[in-house]
Amino acid sequence: MRSFLYLFIAFIQIALVSGQQIILDESYEDWENGATTYIDKKNDGVSNGIDITDVKISNDDINLYIYFDINKEINIQANNNLTIFIDIDNNVSTGLSKNGIGVDLTYSFGFRSGKLYLSNASIDVFHDQVGLVTSPTVTSSKFEMSILRSLNYGNPPLKMSNTIKLFISDESNAGDKAPDAGAYSFNFDNSKTFEPIPISFSKLDANDIRIVSYNVLQDNLFDPALRSNFERIFKAIRPDIIGMCEIYSNSGAQAAALMESFLPSAANQKWYYGEAVPDIRMVSRYPITNTRNIDGNGAFQINVGGKQVLVIVAHLPCCDDETGRQAEVDKIMSFVRSVKYGISTFQLPVNSPIIIVGDMNLVGLKQQQQTFIDGNIINNSNFGPDFTPDWDNTFLEDAKPLTSYLPFTFTWYNDYGRYSAGRLDYVFYTGSVMKLKNSFSLWSPVLPEVALASSGLQRLDVPKASDHIPVIVDFDWSGKTDLTEDTLAQLPFRFKQNNEQIILESESTGTITIYNTAGSLIYKGEKVDSGDFYIETDHLSGLFVFTFETKKGNFSTKFYR
Numbered sequence: 001m002r003s004f005l006y007l008f009i010a011f012i013q014i015a016l017v018s019g020q021q022i023i024l025d026e027s028y029e030d031w032e033n034g035a036t037t038y039i040d041k042k043n044d045g046v047s048n049g050i051d052i053t054d055v056k057i058s059n060d061d062i063n064l065y066i067y068f069d070i071n072k073e074i075n076i077q078a079n080n081n082l083t084i085f086i087d088i089d090n091n092v093s094t095g096l097s098k099n100g101i102g103v104d105l106t107y108s109f110g111f112r113s114g115k116l117y118l119s120n121a122s123i124d125v126f127h128d129q130v131g132l133v134t135s136p137t138v139t140s141s142k143f144e145m146s147i148l149r150s151l152n153y154g155n156p157p158l159k160m161s162n163t164i165k166l167f168i169s170d171e172s173n174a175g176d177k178a179p180d181a182g183a184y185s186f187n188f189d190n191s192k193t194f195e196p197i198p199i200s201f202s203k204l205d206a207n208d209i210r211i212v213s214y215n216v217l218q219d220n221l222f223d224p225a226l227r228s229n230f231e232r233i234f235k236a237i238r239p240d241i242i243g244m245c246e247i248y249s250n251s252g253a254q255a256a257a258l259m260e261s262f263l264p265s266a267a268n269q270k271w272y273y274g275e276a277v278p279d280i281r282m283v284s285r286y287p288i289t290n291t292r293n294i295d296g297n298g299a300f301q302i303n304v305g306g307k308q309v310l311v312i313v314a315h316l317p318c319c320d321d322e323t324g325r326q327a328e329v330d331k332i333m334s335f336v337r338s339v340k341y342g343i344s345t346f347q348l349p350v351n352s353p354i355i356i357v358g359d360m361n362l363v364g365l366k367q368q369q370q371t372f373i374d375g376n377i378i379n380n381s382n383f384g385p386d387f388t389p390d391w392d393n394t395f396l397e398d399a400k401p402l403t404s405y406l407p408f409t410f411t412w413y414n415d416y417g418r419y420s421a422g423r424l425d426y427v428f429y430t431g432s433v434m435k436l437k438n439s440f441s442l443w444s445p446v447l448p449e450v451a452l453a454s455s456g457l458q459r460l461d462v463p464k465a466s467d468h469i470p471v472i473v474d475f476d477w478s479g480k481t482d483l484t485e486d487t488l489a490q491l492p493f494r495f496k497q498n499n500e501q502i503i504l505e506s507e508s509t510g511t512i513t514i515y516n517t518a519g520s521l522i523y524k525g526e527k528v529d530s531g532d533f534y535i536e537t538d539h540l541s542g543l544f545v546f547t548f549e550t551k552k553g554n555f556s557t558k559f560y561r
Helices: 004-013 224-237 252-262 322-340 366-374 449-455 461-465
Strands: 036-039 052-059 063-074 082-087 096-098 101-103 105-108 113-118 121-125 133-135 140-148 163-170 184-187 209-215 241-245 272-276 280-284 288-294 297-304 307-315 354-359 425-429 435-441 471-476 494-497 501-505 510-516 521-527 533-536 543-550 553-560
Touching: 036 184, 052 163, 052 184, 063 163, 209 307, 209 354, 209 425, 224 252, 224 461, 241 297, 241 307, 241 354, 252 272, 252 280, 272 288, 272 297, 280 288, 280 297, 280 307, 288 322, 297 322, 307 322, 322 354, 322 366, 354 471, 366 425, 425 435, 425 471, 494 553, 510 533, 521 533
Parallel strands: 209 241, 307 354
Antiparallel strands: 036 052, 052 063, 063 140, 082 101, 082 105, 082 163, 096 101, 105 113, 113 121, 133 140, 163 184, 209 471, 241 280, 272 280, 288 297, 297 307, 354 425, 435 471, 494 501, 501 533, 510 521, 510 543, 543 553
16 A cells, blocks of 8 residues: 555644644535635636635645635536646745746646646656545535645655645636636644544443444455454444445355354344345344345344334445436435335334435435435436435434544545545434434544554554445434324324315415325326315325425325325
């Protein structure tokens, strides 16, 4: 592995934090304080190009952090001409002369590469050499990123001076620049140092349930040469439920047997297992009572001490397959809808925990991420109506576990890959009925020596085992909520039916749809006034989902004819 991996270790030696720490986690509130803000003129790029607006810059003693927003949604790692130009020594006479500064480092995000300009020579550099981490991995109009202040180039490494200049440019024909002329000058605040956020290998409460999501990379889990790496990983994190991807040549029973050898069962204990072809394997300390294959993704009903829990393990299509990925997300969420409204073979009581984990391969359109959260199904004709997936008619929560001891949320890293570290593995859950107590993605290269010793891990265990990082989440779902069958049904309308009609009594206006259990649209109409609305249903027979879409949200209920 390239030495960039070891540069992460520098984070664990830091003791103090000053000012607002930047965390690359797709939340941008941390940029409001402690960052230097620059405003670029709007609408000054080409009409069909990228218009850069706000630019913000911050730092700690390891990283330079940069935020910018633009006028449209793009993928930062593909199909764009955005380039950052940095004068790292604040010397106009060195490097490439451009925009009135001496550019020593460039990085073109869409081409996933850059150049160093040193001693009249240009040298190609890549994400590992500049320490680039970008967020989010999906398309967005807002981006945050980090670049190492001490680059992984040269001996000794090439370092940024205390003052740098930089600008961002859309290198398309007549593309926008921020700023329009010259460059932003930024003085590093050397009082800002990053204090690593400690992780808890142990559950905070013995009654919490630990779920691990792990892509083990082409059956690596069963490779004798990697067995000791995986064994140390699982002994360190001690999961209760494990959802795994990319096990193609070994069964769920074999995965459970391996876990038994890693973590032997106590009296009255065993490892249960389930699977969904081709590559999803579930191993659990609790009985798996029902299994469903959802286009190669697995749904597992688990009896955890008498509480019914739904865990979906997903491995979505990779890379440029936007259509296939969205279709699988739509189908997974249509299954969640059927469980929520009691029309699935998975009969879960109201308020049962629902967790969706796995390698989502979300490297394209943000809509796929959003569908998991808000239930906005794109292909309604095939997969039924939109719905709000949590039991209290709100969105699912996105756990966003931090990468251990780092200010990032990446779950995939490949030193030799063309793509920089990214968040590909997710955990979504019903936050109304469960509490996230502890979460992290385990990246062993940055663990302090004391953590390595106490956990039994070796520094390179995780990157040797797989290019994906195990994601660990601990939940408390023992508490009760205010949700009941009655409160769940308290929608902004009264729904009545007789032998021939449905009668909708509501002051709200909106769109009404009726779908059958296969997801086919049976009826669609518009309620345009505050009076009652009548729908003829004497020709219907069976179980249906009625949805009323209003300005207040989408509300659904099931009914029988």
